[in-house]
Amino acid sequence: KVLLSSLTIGLLLLVSACGTSEKTTSGTNEKPASGSGDNSHKKLRIVTDANYAPMESLDGDKIVGFDVDILDAVMKAAGYDYELVNIGWDPIFVEIPGKTADAAISSITINEKRIKTYDFSIPYFESINKILVPNDSPIQSGADLKGKTVAVQNGTTGQEIAEKILGKDPQHIKKFESNVLAIMELTKGGADAVVADNAVVEEYAKNNPNKNLKVITDTSFPSEFYGIMLPKGSKLKANIDNAIKKIIDDGTYTKIYKDNFGTEPNIDVLKK
Numbered sequence: 001k002v003l004l005s006s007l008t009i010g011l012l013l014l015v016s017a018c019g020t021s022e023k024t025t026s027g028t029n030e031k032p033a034s035g036s037g038d039n040s041h042k043k044l045r046i047v048t049d050a051n052y053a054p055m056e057s058l059d060g061d062k063i064v065g066f067d068v069d070i071l072d073a074v075m076k077a078a079g080y081d082y083e084l085v086n087i088g089w090d091p092i093f094v095e096i097p098g099k100t101a102d103a104a105i106s107s108i109t110i111n112e113k114r115i116k117t118y119d120f121s122i123p124y125f126e127s128i129n130k131i132l133v134p135n136d137s138p139i140q141s142g143a144d145l146k147g148k149t150v151a152v153q154n155g156t157t158g159q160e161i162a163e164k165i166l167g168k169d170p171q172h173i174k175k176f177e178s179n180v181l182a183i184m185e186l187t188k189g190g191a192d193a194v195v196a197d198n199a200v201v202e203e204y205a206k207n208n209p210n211k212n213l214k215v216i217t218d219t220s221f222p223s224e225f226y227g228i229m230l231p232k233g234s235k236l237k238a239n240i241d242n243a244i245k246k247i248i249d250d251g252t253y254t255k256i257y258k259d260n261f262g263t264e265p266n267i268d269v270l271k272k
């Protein structure tokens, strides 16, 4: 009987081990460089948190979204071989300083605090935090969040904005590992609002009409710019910056933007 049950345990372990190994390979996009620039021999490890549609999300095993298309164009222009791996948000801020990843693209806002620890490419996207609330919510501005419960993704600029209004009050600011979980907290009634990047909350409200959510804009929230994050002193920066400039100048950026969002980008704002 003992033998039988240990056999069962062994089998169970085997099955779960298979499950885990499948999980680690999911969400990896392999992309060989098409051009044969002299950089193409080394495959870069680029990391992301693919829980942020329409910027980066999983479609089955594939990572898709605006950032993914931009990354692919930038890597082609720079002549780099790469793989994009979905590791989650917090691990990005471990892998980049630890240099186990070469770069991260994940709607990452370039800000004062981060540039102390990381390098960034030139900006490739303008963004602003917005407030996602139920349709019948009385919240009309950032100031109205006072006294309310706000769900945010941990370590984001959305969290910073919420803390500015509410103070660092763990009772009123609920922090989640992913933005998807923060939105789930809102839809199940555990929070009054979510603060996150405009493209993401707008997409969610639009694609989930049954959830009865609306998006509040507070124009006093600062305008932000996304960059590709790199380890401090990364040798890739110059090539990546040039590649971003190139895809903006040759129309590739505009095409990707239109394909993803259906509108014209304001490229002048990126050139400032």
Ligand code: ARG
Pocket (backbone or CB within 6 Å): 048, 049, 050, 051, 052, 056, 089, 106, 107, 108, 109, 110, 153, 155, 156, 157, 158, 179, 197
């Ligand atoms: N732009 C915000 C920030 O940098 C949120 C980015 C979250 N990105 C993600 N893939 N979850 O803090």
